Amino acid sequence: xxxxxxxxxxxxxxxxxxxxxxxxxxAGMQGLDKEKINKIIMDATKGxxxxxxxxxxxxxxxxxxxxxxxxxxxxxxxQLLKAQLQVDKLVIELEQNRNLSSTxxxxxxxxxxxxxxxxxxxxxxxxxxxxxxxxxxxxxxxHARRFGVRAxxxxxxxxxxxxxxxxxxxxxEKYGKVSKEVREILxxxxxxxxxxxxxxxxxxxxxxxxxxxxxxxxxxxxxxNTQSATEKDKxxxxxxxxxxxxxxxxxxxxxxxxTALMDDHxxxxxxxxxxxxxxGTSAEEVVKEIRFRIEQKTxxxxxxxxxxxxxxxxxxxxxxxxxxxCRIAPERQTVLDFLKDLPIRKVPxxxxxxxxxxxxxxxxxxxxxxxxxxxxxxxxxxxxxxxFLDISLGLGSTHLEKDGERKSMSTERTFSEINTAEDQxxxxxxxxxxxxxxxxxxxxxGKTVTLKLKNVNxxxxxxxxxxxxxxxxxxxxFAVAKELLGTEIDSVAPHPxxxxxxxxxxxxxxxxxxxxxxxxxxxxxxxxGKETGFLRLQPGKSNQEYFTKHSEESPRGSFFDKKRxxxxxxxxxxxxxxxxxKQLFHDRKSSANFVEESKKVTDLQISNVCEIFTCPVCxxxxxxxxxxxxxxxxxxxxxxxxxxxxxxxxKNDNSIENTLNFLPRFKNENVECQKKKTDxxxxxxxxxxxxDNSTSNSTEKITQIISDKRHRERQPSNLSxxxxxxxxxxxxxxxxxxxxxxxxxxTEHTEATRSSCFFEDKEDSVLVCxxxxxxxxxxxxxxxxxxxxxxxxxxxxxxxxxxxxxxxKTCNVENSNRAGLSSRQQCTNPSQGTKRSGLTTxxxxxxxxxxxxxxxxxxxxxx
DNA sequence: CGGATCGAC
DNA sequence: CTATGTCGATCCG
Numbered sequence: 074x075x076x077x078x079x080x081x082x083x084x085x086x087x088x089x090x091x092x093x094x095x096x097x098x099x100a101g102m103q104g105l106d107k108e109k110i111n112k113i114i115m116d117a118t119k120g121x122x123x124x125x126x127x128x129x130x131x132x133x134x135x136x137x138x139x140x141x142x143x144x145x146x147x148x149x150x151x152q153l154l155k156a157q158l159q160v161d162k163l164v165i166e167l168e169q170n171r172n173l174s175s176t177x178x179x180x181x182x183x184x185x186x187x188x189x190x191x192x193x194x195x196x197x198x199x200x201x202x203x204x205x206x207x208x209x210x211x212x213x214x215x216h217a218r219r220f221g222v223r224a225x226x227x228x229x230x231x232x233x234x235x236x237x238x239x240x241x242x243x244x245x246e247k248y249g250k251v252s253k254e255v256r257e258i259l260x261x262x263x264x265x266x267x268x269x270x271x272x273x274x275x276x277x278x279x280x281x282x283x284x285x286x287x288x289x290x291x292x293x294x295x296x297x298n299t300q301s302a303t304e305k306d307k308x309x310x311x312x313x314x315x316x317x318x319x320x321x322x323x324x325x326x327x328x329x330x331x332t333a334l335m336d337d338h339x340x341x342x343x344x345x346x347x348x349x350x351x352x353g354t355s356a357e358e359v360v361k362e363i364r365f366r367i368e369q370k371t372x373x374x375x376x377x378x379x380x381x382x383x384x385x386x387x388x389x390x391x392x393x394x395x396x397x398x399c400r401i402a403p404e405r406q407t408v409l410d411f412l413k414d415l416p417i418r419k420v421p422x423x424x425x426x427x428x429x430x431x432x433x434x435x436x437x438x439x440x441x442x443x444x445x446x447x448x449x450x451x452x453x454x455x456x457x458x459x460x461f462l463d464i465s466l467g468l469g470s471t472h473l474e475k476d477g478e479r480k481s482m483s484t485e486r487t488f489s490e491i492n493t494a495e496d497q498x499x500x501x502x503x504x505x506x507x508x509x510x511x512x513x514x515x516x517x518x519g520k521t522v523t524l525k526l527k528n529v530n531x532x533x534x535x536x537x538x539x540x541x542x543x544x545x546x547x548x549x550x551f552a553v554a555k556e557l558l559g560t561e562i563d564s565v566a567p568h569p570x571x572x573x574x575x576x577x578x579x580x581x582x583x584x585x586x587x588x589x590x591x592x593x594x595x596x597x598x599x600x601x602g603k604e605t606g607f608l609r610l611q612p613g614k615s616n617q618e619y620f621t622k623h624s625e626e627s628p629r630g631s632f633f634d635k636k637r638x639x640x641x642x643x644x645x646x647x648x649x650x651x652x653x654x655k656q657l658f659h660d661r662k663s664s665a666n667f668v669e670e671s672k673k674v675t676d677l678q679i680s681n682v683c684e685i686f687t688c689p690v691c692x693x694x695x696x697x698x699x700x701x702x703x704x705x706x707x708x709x710x711x712x713x714x715x716x717x718x719x720x721x722x723x724k725n726d727n728s729i730e731n732t733l734n735f736l737p738r739f740k741n742e743n744v745e746c747q748k749k750k751t752d753x754x755x756x757x758x759x760x761x762x763x764x765d766n767s768t769s770n771s772t773e774k775i776t777q778i779i780s781d782k783r784h785r786e787r788q789p790s791n792l793s794x795x796x797x798x799x800x801x802x803x804x805x806x807x808x809x810x811x812x813x814x815x816x817x818x819x820t821e822h823t824e825a826t827r828s829s830c831f832f833e834d835k836e837d838s839v840l841v842c843x844x845x846x847x848x849x850x851x852x853x854x855x856x857x858x859x860x861x862x863x864x865x866x867x868x869x870x871x872x873x874x875x876x877x878x879x880x881x882k883t884c885n886v887e888n889s890n891r892a893g894l895s896s897r898q899q900c901t902n903p904s905q906g907t908k909r910s911g912l913t914t915x916x917x918x919x920x921x922x923x924x925x926x927x928x929x930x931x932x933x934x935x936x
Numbered sequence: 937c938g939g940a941t942c943g944a945c
Numbered sequence: 946c947t948a949t950g951t952c953g954a955t956c957c958g
Contacts, residue, residue, distance in 0.1 A: 123948050133941090209949045211945090224945090227948045270945040424943045456955065476953095485950060521937080531948080537938050576950085581937095 104219025110234060114221070117230045126531035134426055138433045141452055145434070148451055157447035160462065164446070167466055172381070173403035175471040176356050178276040179378040179386035180259065180363065183395035185272035187214040188373045189251055190241045202239040203231055208487075211243060215395065248272075251371055258366050262359065267473045275383050277473050278359055285354050295362065297348040298369040360398050384469030385411070387421050408467035412439040420464050439465050478584065482517060483525075484508045485576025490529050492569040494562050501558050502551050504577045509547040517582050518543030522553040525576035526561060533574075536561060543583060550579060 105113075118124045182188065186204040191197045191214060201217035203210045207228035220235035228240050252271040259266045263276040285293070352362035360377045367375050378390030379400040385408065392399040401411050416437055418428045434452075436442050442449070443465035450458045463469065484507050491497055501524075512518070522544065523537040536557040544550050554577055562570045 118948090121948080127948095130941095205949085206947090208947050211949085225949080229947045273945075422943065426942060454956070480953065481951090483951060487949060489946085523938085533940085535939060539937065574949090578951090 105221055105234065107221075110221030113233050114230060117233050122530050134429060137426075138430055141430060142433065144452055145448070148448070152451065153447050156450050160446045160450050160458075163459075163462065164466070167462070167468060171405065171466075171468065172471045173405070173408075174279070175277060175381055176279045176282055176403070177380055177383050177386040177471065177473075178262075178278055178356075178360055178363075179380075179383065179390040180255075180274045180276065180360075180367075181376045181378075181390045181394065182255065182272040182367075183374045183376055184212055184214050185251075185373070186212045186243065186248055187217075187241075189248055190244075192372050193247070194241075197239060197241070200239050201235050201237060202241055203228065204241050204243055206242065207232075207240065210240070213238075245271075251373065254371050255367055255373075255375075258363060258370065262363060263473075265473055265475060267475065275386065275473050276363075278356065282354070282356060282359065285359065288354070290351050293353070293358075293362065294349050294351045295366055295369070297350075299348065357398070357400055360400075364396075364398065381408070382467075382469035382471045383473070384421060384464070385467055388415065388419055391419065412465065412467050415439045417442055417464070422460065423464070439467075479515070479517070479582065481519070481578055481580035481582075482508065482512055482515070483523070483576055483578030484511065485525055485574060487527075487574045490571055490573055491575075492571045494570070497558060497562065497570065497572065497575070498555060500575055501554050501577070502547070504575060505551040505554055506547045508577050508579060509545060509550055512545045512579060517579075518545040519579035520544070520581035520583075521579065522550055522557070523576075523578040523580065524554050524557040524561070525574070525578065526558075526570075526572050527574035529571045529573050531573070534561070539581060543581075544579065550577065 118127075187202055190202065190204055197214075199216075201214065201220060201222065203213035203217050203222050205211045205228055210222070210224060210226050210228055210231055212224045213222040213231070217231070217235055217238055220231075220238070222231040222235050222238060231238055231240070248271050252268075256266075256268060256274070259268075259274055259276055262278050262281045266274050266276040268274045350365065352358045352365070356379050360379055364375050364377060367373065374396035376390050376394035376396060377398040378386040378388065378392070379398065380386040380389055381401070381403040385401050389399040389401050389411065401407055417423050417431055417439055420439070423431075431437075431442070434445060434448065436445055442461055446458070446462055446465065449461050452458075453461070484504055486500070486504065488500075491500060520541075520543050521537055521539040523535055525533065525535045527533045538553050538557055540553055544553065
């Protein structure tokens, strides 16, 4: 009872194994034992650049583990007990919400690519084969696996393991076709099924099962496909000819091996209908039917898992592969039994690194994961330990969410060393061209371009740049990418940049909403002003970036932008890292030549823009290279000199929002100093809370801030509630940032100062939180900002939920700090609760963690 | 946001 | 000789 997996309500079939065994003997291949395999791999690997890099990565992981262990040492039993209590409260809640009512199926084609290749070329059937190339294999068949030949292994090493290995090149077109055939079957059982790549899919058959109960037998009867070969391959005569003569062991033969499928049924004994099978109405029967139909249609076998959620389904589809299925009955105990001794590595989402880290804590199985839940909640980020908890309880999604819109698109290529700038640029252009094509196919435009480089030592670097207007055309992308590339080339000059891979990615697509509004928005407003080249406004991307983000993105996103922008604007005296950048920027030689030689439009754009700049407010051309002058001019415009224009902008709420969003940038530019020893928020022009400090209700407070802000900006007051909420956040942010900037103004601009964000003066500053109106004694702006974040979220959530009390506290500050999650990432889900308590809980842990990294100690987050 | 890392197929 | 390509998520600064 205890150790036994009673998961297999369905009979688990061994027919396949028998068949494999036969094949073994016939072919006379024994494969290799693990030791031999490892030795061969090591011999082939040792000393390579690749291996050196692997060692390096390994070291990094070990360091992470080391840090974690140090953190663990400092945990007191007190803290552990407290954590235990908290986590267990959550466990109760999770347990109460456990949902076992769905039936999720995970279908997994067995050794898909290899199986397809074997099907289409019977000569390969008895041989060990792999699909891929000498440098990388995608999959291997079961013969080859006995030699240790696995997916993600380079072909040349596989050859050493198994000299007879046949490597078949990839043929995605073919796999796609087969995949489509399979999907045609799957969709009958769940119109919303979720394909994962070409060879896997999740189905929610809950509804199908209900309907099926009333189905007559005939609807559940399926026929053996005796002539599948000729039918299937009508487009390939040669192929079918091969099948017919070459001892094509057609599906029925395969099927006979599968005792499980046959025995449970009326079998062939049911002579009423020749060559047919009737499937029952249970989940197992449904899945057998699916697998049967897949095999009849494609001559390929699939494995499957049936369970109450996707995670379990996926894990148990592994149990009886190949060509088998497994079910976890929808009972809590069955689920827990299944997990009991299951190695965590089997869990989707837990990979090599996580496995190793958990192993360092003595956690190998899922039940151990549960036992250590308290400890894990102290050592890992909230997202991580909650995930661990879900895993150890056997919880997962019970419904299939169709994947949302695409977030990025990319293309990358590996090649033998390329080290001349010229080649690198043309390669870059080529990648941009390919990517542009793909983007346009889906009609996508993105604002962020990322360059990825892997040097010959396998070290990977990515460099990204976000621009004002969305890009999709080759030239647009290349214009950004070449800048990034140029910077990298220069960064190693005078040495050549020696790379083995280059990739380009575009992300930051407009959402549907944004697309709708884009034309009215500031962006197009600006763009229409003159030239798209505004996006390459020089020098320093900070300006246009800043502008972009404030006009187009959520208030949240603007936080960092402001910071960075402020930094760059302030950075006359540069920190070491900035110095490098600057140097690169000005010392561009090696790449500059090439860039200039490339007589593409983009360059012209740049040079034009540097001289003529159209003010987005008054529309007048400003011919100045001095950004400060330009900004001053814009400030003046915005400050009301040209009211008519701003009214025009404000025609709709959305525009207002955008306007508000980018306004703070100009404020920052002007550096309205606000820092005073105390009460600076209340005392400044920016602070709306000045009018009435006695206001205690936070939402009221916020609203007031908004209205005052609006007043200042001379916006009409007919904002919708939604817009108001958005503005509200923005207002607070601008306030926080101004403080930040101000601080940096005052102090040395060393990187150290910035990263630690400490006040120079040792005496405690007192800031007044604009939301809760309480004094915050703090030594760090970061912590103050965090407090405001938390307050803000609290206020918003309260507003949304009408002060509803939530039973569990899942969203607390100490977690946020310790887990390294910003409050921004938490507290986003009202249903997750907002009550905050026990602020002292793990503060000391948090402090220790931080102080071990820096010389200072962050004192308090709350007084 | 930008960069690195993890994980999955 | 010879260690992929693409994507999403998360964490940190």
